[in-house]
Amino acid sequence: MxxxxxxxxxxxxxxxxxxxxxxxxxxxxxxxxxxxxxxxxxxxxxxxxxxxxxxxxxxxxxxxxxxxxxxxxxxxxxxxxxxxxxxxxxxxxxxxxxxxxxxxxxxxxxxxxxxxxxxxxxxxAPNMSVGVNVVLKLLENAAKALAQGYDIEIIEAHHRHKVDAPSGTALKMGEVVADAIGRDLKTCAVYGREGVTGERDPSTIGFATVRGGDIIGDHTVLFAGIGERIEISHKASSxxxxxxxxxxxxxxxxxxxxxxxxxxxxxxxx
Missing domain, CATH: 3.40.50.720 (NAD(P)-binding Rossmann-like Domain)
Incomplete structure (x- = not known):
């Protein structure tokens, strides 16, 4: 040095x-x-x-x-x-x-x-934002408390030029949540839904991807239960x-x- x-x-x-x-x-x-x-x-x-x-x-x-x-x-x-x-x-x-x-x-x-x-x-790191990395720690704690009775979906949005999907940050969020509740993201992730898919498998973690305009990076993890929803989000403006x-x-x-x-x-x- x-x-x-x-x-x-x-x-x-x-x-x-x-x-x-x-x-x-x-x-x-x-x-x-x-x-x-x-x-x-x-x-x-x-x-x-x-x-x-x-x-x-x-x-x-x-x-x-x-x-x-x-x-x-x-x-x-x-x-x-x-x-x-x-x-x-x-x-x-x-x-x-x-x-x-x-x-x-x-x-x-x-x-x-x-x-x-x-x-x-x-x-x-898939995301260098200090805020995103604090969110990852929050997700770890939330997932442990909401492991039963809540469906987990991850929604991310980025600009039209981004070439990979889902984003590395969304995947990292999925890994953190899956690890916290004892699941393997490779076997429980659902990356797309189309047609007659049947009822949602409660053991899965879903991903939805949006690409358009100049969106720098928005990420939301949704824990959807009966009678309530908890959303943990991060939105980058710069x-x-x-x-x-x-x-x-x-x-x-x-x-x-x-x-x-x-x-x-x-x-x-x-």
């Missing part, structure tokens, strides 16, 4: 999340932007990473991941599973910590992340919440050498 400010590299530098992360890092006195990475063909390649803010940072957007990571203590990655894994392998080689906000990993890919985290610390959570994760990782962590570890909720 370097002395002083934690050096941060950001992938997807010209995307919506990438720009939010860059702005957040530039406004954080204890962090320093040292690399802004993007894909081949991006029209912003070669530009200053702070140009969209009217700022000069001295950090040019580049495709040279190895060179960028060689100047960083922590990489923050919100891209796609294949790209994240390629970046993570290089981070493991160079000893760079990684904050992973990417979703949509397969079980095999998660196992690969677990293995690579033994070489350089990784913090992975990606700034994900950026600020990511910075908290980067600060946390800066003191860890190896291991796989999640936001419960970062927030002291574990």
């Amino acid at each position: 370097s002395a002083g400010a934690v050096r941060i590299a950001i992938t997807g530098a010209s995307g919506r999340m990438g720009r939010m992360l860059i702005e957040a890092v530039l406004n954080a006195p204890d962090l320093r932007l040292t690399a802004a990475l993007d894909r081949e063909g991006s029209p912003t390649l070669g530009q200053d990473a702070g140009a969209f803010l009217g700022q000069h940072t001295g950090v040019a957007i580049t495709t040279d991941v190895r060179a960028g990571l060689s100047q960083a203590d922590v990489l923050i990655d919100f891209t796609r599973p294949e790209g994240t894994l390629a970046h993570l392998a290089l981070c493991a080689e160079l000893g760079v910590r990684t904050v992973i906000g990417t979703t949509g990993f397969s079980d095999a890919q998660k196992a690969e992340i677990q293995a690579l985290s033994q070489r350089a610390a990784v913090m992975m 990606r700034a919440t994900f950026a600020q959570g990511s910075l908290r994760a980067a600060r946390f990782l800066a003191t860890r050498a190896t291991g796989l962590f999640d936001m419960n570890d970062v927030l002291g909720l574990a």
